[in-house]
Amino acid sequence: MRRSVVEQDEKVSALPVFQRLMWEDAGWISRLWWVPILALAMALRFYKLTSAAIWGDEGSSLLLSEYAASDLWYHAAHDVHPPLYFFLLRGWIELFGDSIWSIRGMSAIPGVVVVGVGIWLTRQLSTRRAAVLAGILLALLPTAVRYSQEVRMYSLLGVWLLGATLALVYWVRQPARTRYLAVYALLMSAGFYTHYFTALCVLVHWAYLGLLSTRRASGPRLITRPAWWVANAVIVLVYLPWLPNLLDLVRHVEQLKVGGDIGWEAPVDLFSLPSMIWQLVVQDEGVGFWPPLFWGFPLLLIAVVSVTAWRDRERYRPASLLALFFLLPLMLVYGVSLISPVFIERYLTVYALGLPILVALAIDRLPTRLSLLGGALFVLFVGAELVGLKNNFTVDEQDQFNMPVEFVNRNYREGDRIVLSDMMWYLSYVYYDQTDAQLQLYTPPKPDGTPTRPNAYGFGTLVDQDGGRIYLDRLSALPADTRRVWLISSTEAPDDFAPLPEGWRELSRQDGGGARARLFVVCNMPQPLPEGCR
Template identity: 55%
Template sequence: MRPDECNVTGKALTPDAAQRIQRLAVLARELWLIPILLLATVVRVYGSTASAIWCDEGSSLLMSQYSPSLIWLHSAHDVHPPLYFLLLHTWIDVFGNGIFSIRFMSVLTGLGTVALGVWLVSLIATRRAAVLAGVLLAMLPIAVRYSQEVRMYSLMGFWLLGATIALVYWVKNPARHRYLVIYALLMTASFYTHYFTALCVLSHWTYLLMIRGEKNRLIARPAWWLANSAIVLMYTPWIPGLIDLMQHTEQLKAGGDVGWIPPVTGYSLPSTIWQFLNLTDGLELNRAIYFSLPVALALIAGVVCRRDQGPHKLHVLLVIYTFLPLIVVFLVSWAMPLLVERYLMFSALGLPLIMAIVIDHLERHSRYTAMAALALLLLVELGGLKTNYQTDDEQFDKLVSYVNEHYVANDRIVVSDLFWYFGYRYYNTTGALPLLYTPPQANGASGRPGDYGFGTLVNGDAEKIYLDSLEQLGTSTSRVWLVSSSEPPDDFAPIPGNWTNVSTRNVGDTQVRLYTVHAPSQARLAHTKGEQGTKQID
């Protein structure tokens, strides 16, 4: 009889009691995870409400206001699948749409991702490596950044790390098909969250192909093919919408929803690595320092793969998960630009896990070298967190608040672009529905958004909110607020002659102007008074 099967009196414990004690002992050994999760919570909650809601977040909020059936419909016309918006819809119903609440949903999935990262490393390396992975992942700037945003990237990382853990369990225990059931469910959830999930699928298949020489030949097992077939089957309801979206790529480009990503250069790949770890492109650094980080990481990845003597090559899996999506997107982007760091945030989660394994190995041979490597990496991450927390005092919410405070009944509010429109809708408390300025294009074509991309969120209210010319407001409106970028050229030029500017307020890179609208006779009188005032000043 083992000691843990006896109580203090020496009597034998029941099997249930012994099992409970064993569980408590396991939990007691894992208490070190609590401070790591507290650290992750602090760095994600701190500053989470400091920045104003921006265009993409505003579009998430507007999408979530629809019923689940309409979310499905509009998301099919958007460039992202519906799951995140459906979850946000439910979250807001329960917790409200305050800025802390709506961003805390991403904070929670970010915390879950940290726990999953620790779990993954504990499966493929030592406990010490798992602790290091937790600390480094808790402070990973790209993960913190998108754990503070009302978008789907943090959720996607959570699904895909979870799916990778399920894959590891199955690789270790191929007869346990329940792991593949969990894998299929998590991968399907991720596919319903973001299309770049396909890159993680590519990573997993590549890994299994690389170990195909093993005696088990896991990639050839029917269970693996059935699991992936189940993913396809569960995703089938969404495939018609995806095909329809792909057929309207040109319309999406015309609306600016795709095609806005800049072309890649030779600097794009190392700059993305810097974005992951420091939230800057690194181009302002000395060239030797700029290239040293990505080159060092590439060498480290190679060493990790080469030294992986495990029967399942699970360190190789982690390296493939981390680097293959980045390399594939970089190469594809030479033909069709797709390289945006937030789309690849899920793969960036692997960087601190790899470094934790390397630092743990270094510590066995040279403690000082390991400590220096850890300190250097933490320094880079701290610099990224500092960048993340830096926000301007003059942000878009201040502009909307100014209008809210000075608005009077029957004022009209006109926003020049969808980029500002979604955020304005979130902060607007006047009760008035803001109008969207949609002047004809230079070639005479309509300037209104199409039915795909962001346009799907507002086209249903076209007759209520679209304003093709300022003259359409007529003289029944006495005051008009014009909201636009403060940079030239003026999005609203030319201003009607019977409008008089009475105030202008610049907030950051945006501007709001208040105009009074006169009837033609009043306009001439106002113009005359204006000239007389000018003469008196002269």
């Protein structure tokens, strides 16, 4: 016999500690059970928010947001992400400034909202107890916490896509109320203007409606309803202004590969799937783990997801929806990565939100006799998440990229030159730079003479218009009156700038965050010699 959500609420709790949260008439306190969960989510997302230095991807967000609206649209079109987040970031900075606390706070707040939407979605799909469990697991999910602390679009994307899924659930239950589809179309359109991987969510939703249409039901199938097709047509129409930019970007995939903006990820293999699950939950790829543990934990989670979905007998198949939300993008991106590697944690963080919700449903549906099993699964998952949070928050504030930049700021003199060896260092450096120097990017030709200057796509679009002043193909091409040069490069051998011109003498250096700032004085100059050459 199928159990309704109400019947599930009346059954004995698999986890007695949460039993009291089922009381519907316990007053206003019981109705605010979600407040401490959101408080936990907020505390975790704002904890050590400014500890890690701005890194390259964050720097690119900040550079892009500095453009005027018309220019921002153009440069986002040449980047690998759509423009909505950057427009919002621009407005946010105008209102609240560009301190690290402010710019990362714009990601932390949506990260908290995602937990609230996840609780709301779970409550619509299952019991209050399941919503409590899901809220706790979502609040602690390390990959969600991590990308709620970066100046990127991933937590905002979570709001759009989880919210769209919630709107879809409302419509599935009440198909006559097309306002839910209006909300759905709005949120999915926002998703498409935030990240291209929103297309995976479209596949999830169509697969879910296709699954619902396989069972016998009165009335027309939802997947064939005109309102559903109209909503999707609206999404396409809203996206049409951006479509030419997407097609142009596809035509320039090879240029993006040359610039290192895509294709830098290692090819996938048999170990990549379990490694991804480990990374999502504990922020560690797990490649050095004891083999039975490396394989056992991911397989256990996949088994929980699969069995819960397989045994789903609810009318609207909530467990199946969540299983599709988590597994379908994971498997599709893995499959695509066999051809072109895009199996990257941050691209899948939104879809990882389905895992803790489904674990909560699995625990909630266990009969009383298996309550210990449910408790063990909850403790295991929370324990893994706590390990992941520890990995997230383990930041050496004395070994960050801002350290060498601040060293340069303190010791800079008018007329000094600053040259960086890599675009990723350049993108980060701009945020911390307090000098009046024109930063330059070292772009030495390859031995065969092939240029290494970035092209106008990917990160290159952020500096290409000033390339004549920024790109430096040879250190010997610095102006003849140059006295002192700061070289910013990786701490790893070999030296990115080797061989150095004759007569350069190193005066000082500062390492931090994998980067090294070195001050050189140019000694092969006419008298008088610069200080440090004598």
